Amino acid sequence: MLKKLLVANRGEIAVRVIRAAKDLGIKTVAVHSAADATSLHVLLADEAVNIGPPAAKKSYLNIDAIIEAAKSTGCDSIHPGYGFLAENATFSDAVTAAGLVFVGPSGDAIRLMGDKVSARSAAAAAGVPVVPGSTGRVEGIEAARHILIDTGFPVMIKAAAGGGGRGIRIANNLAEFEQAFPQAEAEALAAFGDGGLYMEKVIGKARHIEVQVLADGKHAIHCYERECSLQRRRQKVWEEAPSRALSEELREELCGSAVALAKAVGYSGAGTVEYLYDDEANRFYFIEMNTRIQVEHPVTEAITGIDLVSEMLRIAGGEPLRIRQKDVSVRGHAIEVRINAEDPSKDFAPFPGTVGDLRLPGGPGVRFDSMLYPGYQVPPFYDSLLAKLIVHGETREAAITRLVRALGELKIDGMKTTKPLFLALAADPSVQAGDVHTRWLEGWLNDNAAKLAD
Amino acid sequence: MAQILSPLPGTFYRSPSPGQPAYKNDGDSVAVGDVIGLIEVMKSFHEVKSEVAGSNIRFSADNEEPVMAGAPLADLD
Numbered sequence: 001m002l003k004k005l006l007v008a009n010r011g012e013i014a015v016r017v018i019r020a021a022k023d024l025g026i027k028t029v030a031v032h033s034a035a036d037a038t039s040l041h042v043l044l045a046d047e048a049v050n051i052g053p054p055a056a057k058k059s060y061l062n063i064d065a066i067i068e069a070a071k072s073t074g075c076d077s078i079h080p081g082y083g084f085l086a087e088n089a090t091f092s093d094a095v096t097a098a099g100l101v102f103v104g105p106s107g108d109a110i111r112l113m114g115d116k117v118s119a120r121s122a123a124a125a126a127g128v129p130v131v132p133g134s135t136g137r138v139e140g141i142e143a144a145r146h147i148l149i150d151t152g153f154p155v156m157i158k159a160a161a162g163g164g165g166r167g168i169r170i171a172n173n174l175a176e177f178e179q180a181f182p183q184a185e186a187e188a189l190a191a192f193g194d195g196g197l198y199m200e201k202v203i204g205k206a207r208h209i210e211v212q213v214l215a216d217g218k219h220a221i222h223c224y225e226r227e228c229s230l231q232r233r234r235q236k237v238w239e240e241a242p243s244r245a246l247s248e249e250l251r252e253e254l255c256g257s258a259v260a261l262a263k264a265v266g267y268s269g270a271g272t273v274e275y276l277y278d279d280e281a282n283r284f285y286f287i288e289m290n291t292r293i294q295v296e297h298p299v300t301e302a303i304t305g306i307d308l309v310s311e312m313l314r315i316a317g318g319e320p321l322r323i324r325q326k327d328v329s330v331r332g333h334a335i336e337v338r339i340n341a342e343d344p345s346k347d348f349a350p351f352p353g354t355v356g357d358l359r360l361p362g363g364p365g366v367r368f369d370s371m372l373y374p375g376y377q378v379p380p381f382y383d384s385l386l387a388k389l390i391v392h393g394e395t396r397e398a399a400i401t402r403l404v405r406a407l408g409e410l411k412i413d414g415m416k417t418t419k420p421l422f423l424a425l426a427a428d429p430s431v432q433a434g435d436v437h438t439r440w441l442e443g444w445l446n447d448n449a450a451k452l453a454d
Numbered sequence: 455m456a457q458i459l460s461p462l463p464g465t466f467y468r469s470p471s472p473g474q475p476a477y478k479n480d481g482d483s484v485a486v487g488d489v490i491g492l493i494e495v496m497k498s499f500h501e502v503k504s505e506v507a508g509s510n511i512r513f514s515a516d517n518e519e520p521v522m523a524g525a526p527l528a529d530l531d
Contacts, residue, residue, distance in 0.1 A: 035520065054520045055465060341496065350496035352463055380464040381520065384496040 002026050002077045002101060002317040006070040007041065009081030010060060012371050012387060013293070014041035017079045020309035029073045031066055033059035035379040040371040047073055054381045060084045063091050067098050077101035077316060083383070086292040087114055103316040104269045105291050112265060113289040117160045117198050123286040126264035128257045131276065131285040133200035141181050144199060148177070151201040157181060159188035160196035167191060170202060205437040206276040208236075209243050209284065211258035212300045213271050214311055216321040220262040222255040223304045224330055226296055230425070230441045232348070237418070237441065238425060239296035240335045241303050244396060244434040245279060254284050259325075261289065270297070270312045279437070295338070295388070298367060302334035302392040333396040335403055339370070339387040341378055343416035344452040352380040356413030361406035365392040365399075372412065386417065396434065400426050424451040456506040456530045458484075460521045464495035466502075468517040476517075483509040484530055491515075491527065506530060 004027040007017045018028045018041060030045035035054035042048040049069040052059035059065070061084055070078055078095050080086040086104070093107035104110075113119045117136050124130050132151050137160055138144045148155060157180055159167030169184045171177035181197070189195035208231065212223040227243035228236040246254065258273035272290045277283075297308050306323065315321065342348040355376045360368050370387030378386065391406055393399035404426050407419055425431045428448075430440065460466065468476040468491050478490050489501045490511070508530025515527045 055518060350498050352495060380462070380495045382496065 001319070002103075002313060004029065004073070004075045004077070005103070005313070006031065006066070006073065006075040006078045007045065007081065008060070008066050008078050009084055009086075010036055010039060010041060010371075010382065011385060012369050013081040013083075013295070014039075015044060015371050016369055017081060017309055018044050020307065020313060021079075023307075024310060024313055026313065029069065029075055031060070031069050033381070035381050038376070040373060040376070049073060054379065056084065056382065063088075063094050067094060067100070070095075070100055071098065075100065077103055079103040079313070079316075080292065082292050082295060087290070089114060101316050103312055105267055105271070109265060109267060110291050113271075113291050115160060116158060116162070116288060117196065119288055120198070120286070122265055123261055123289075126257075126261045128261050128273075128286045129284060131200045131203065131287070134198045136198070137196045138199055141178075144177075144181055144197075147199050148174075151199060153177075154202040156200045156202050157184045158198055158200065159184065159192055159194070160198055161188065161192035161194040203276050203278050203285065205280070205439075206278055207243065207245055207436075208274065208438050209245070209254065209277045210272050210274040210294075211255050212297070212308070213258050213262045213267065213273060214306075214308070214315070214321060214323065215262045215267040215269065215271070216315050216319075217266055217268040219321045220259050220267060221321065221323060221325045221328060222259050223300050223306055223308070223328055224255060225251065226299055228296060229436045229438050230431070231438055232441055232445065236296065236338070238335065238337050238422065238431075239299055240333065240396070240399070241299040242330055242333065243277075245277060247282075250282065250284070257284075257286075261286075267291075269315055270308050276438075295385070296336050298369060298388060298390045299334040299336045302367070302390055303330045303332060304328055305331070332392055332394045333399045334390060334392045335396075335399045336388050336390045337403065337407075337422040338385055338418065339389060339410070339412075340384040340418045341386050341415055342384050342418055344418055344421045345449070346416075348418075350380070350384050351416040352378045353415045354378070355415060357411065358413070359409060359411035361389065361409035363406075365402050366390070366406045367392075368406075368410075378415070386412070386415070389422075397432075400432060420452050424448060456508050457526050458490060458502070458504050458506065458511075458528045458530065460493060460515070460523060460525045460527050461502065462493045462495050462500060463521065463523045464493040464500075466515045466517070466519050466521050466527060467492040467494065467499075468513070478511050478513075478528075480512050482511050483507075484511050493521070502527065504530075 028045040030048040051065040085091040089107040089110040095102040226241040228239040230238040367390040391402040510531040
């Protein structure tokens with residue numbers, strides 16, 4: 001078992017990891033930038049180290065400073081959270097080379113899954129369906145034209161080194177394609193230092209469904225799926241589990257394919273295999289694997305009763321995976337919404353501010369993961385996620401009713417937040433029916449902006 | 455003499471992206487509405503437009519400097 005853990009992150013996820021570590025009797029060290037000295041993760045950890053100025057690249061992305069902080073405080077391990085260095089293979093390698101345990105997969109596993117082309121090849125080799133497109137990097141526009149025979153239009157051109165929705169272009173016909181391909185090549189080279197591209201068929205109305213896996217390098221299990229189809233600018237805003245769209249048979253097939261991929265690559269730790277699901281064709285396609293804990297992991301925890309962060313820490317500490325597939329079952333339905341410091345009535349403009357009076361929701365089936373406290377000054381230097389509200393009910397309908405109840409209890413004075421968005425979504429017939437796809441929310445926002453004022 | 459203040463808290467940038475020339479260099483003249491820099495707030499970028507006209511701009515905030523709302527960014531004659 002690990003004895004002392006450095007948490008290389010900030011905000012709600014740093015708080016989440018510190019709590020999981022303390023629950024296992026592991027000592028905790030927080031790191032923070034100069035702008036985060038009064039952040040909740042700093043106040044909750046057993047010790048804290050200032051690792052640099054506010055800019056993330058001088059603090060939370062500073063590998064040397066983080067490893068030095070771990071050594072000087074006598075830590076034996078580092079948890080990267082999500083974002084920042086969580087999927088940085090160099091960081092994983094550097095932690096290991098320093099004689100510390102990285103709570104996550106090896107640098108090689110991160111590299112394999114971090115490159116979209118090699119991830120796609122690994123998935124195809126493990127028998128996981130992939131979206132029709134190039135089998136690897138596309139070498140030049142001549143080869144690219146041949147791939148159009150499989151994909152048809154519209155077709156997506158993606159930077160192999162891209163991510164988080166960046167470096168993507170869509171062409172609707174041959175003329176657009178001939179123009180977009182060379183542009184995408186130049187753009188990828190400029191943005192990522194790597195002009196490698198690949199191509200994929202665009203699935204018109206798709207759901208985003210992802211499978212949580214846990215593995216110890218030898219054994220792997222899944223903890224069922226999450227659906228995250230409600231997205232704005234390719235950022236998830238509302239996530240739930242299980243997905244209402246899948247039949248039992250398809251669910252087993254989908255989750256089984258994620259386990260097959262995790263086993264094929266000798267994966268260790270918590271990971272998420274992401275898919276597009278085409279409702280009309282009842283088919284699913286691999287998109288990518290995220291080699292870290294995800295923002296929306298609590299919905300899986302709610303329906304399975306498994307503490308995913310705790311399991312990550314146990315696996316990193318050398319324990320074999322202690323949960324068997326037959327012991328994982330689903331109870332009820334859970335929904336998570338992301339409470340961001342953004343003003344939804346002003347096109348989601350960021351709203352850094354100071355928290356005044358704070359009233360948090362509670363009671364049965366309600367969990368609130370956040371770094372908020374009264375008087376907390378939200379710094380402008382990092383992302384806008386303030387809190388995650390997770391509700392659990394016997395059915396999806398009950399979970400939505402509970403979500404509205406809990407949002408009604410939530411009051412964050414002094415801040416503009418995305419709370420009005422979720423009240424409006426919960427009242428929408430399409431959301432209530434679960435009749436949505438990944439591009440549904442942006443259309444809805446165009447028509448419903450007036451409902452989003454406080 | 456006039457001052458240009460930061461409209462938002464965040465990180466101040468002198469140029470549109472790394473490697474590109476600065477919007478304004480010390481000594482330049484500024485018209486109302488001219489962009490003099492960017493403020494990054496929670497990963498989104500906002501142009502800072504001057505609300506005053508003047509000559510001989512002198513920046514008091516450095517590139518990539520963290521600033522509070524209302525902090526002086528530059529002086530003008």
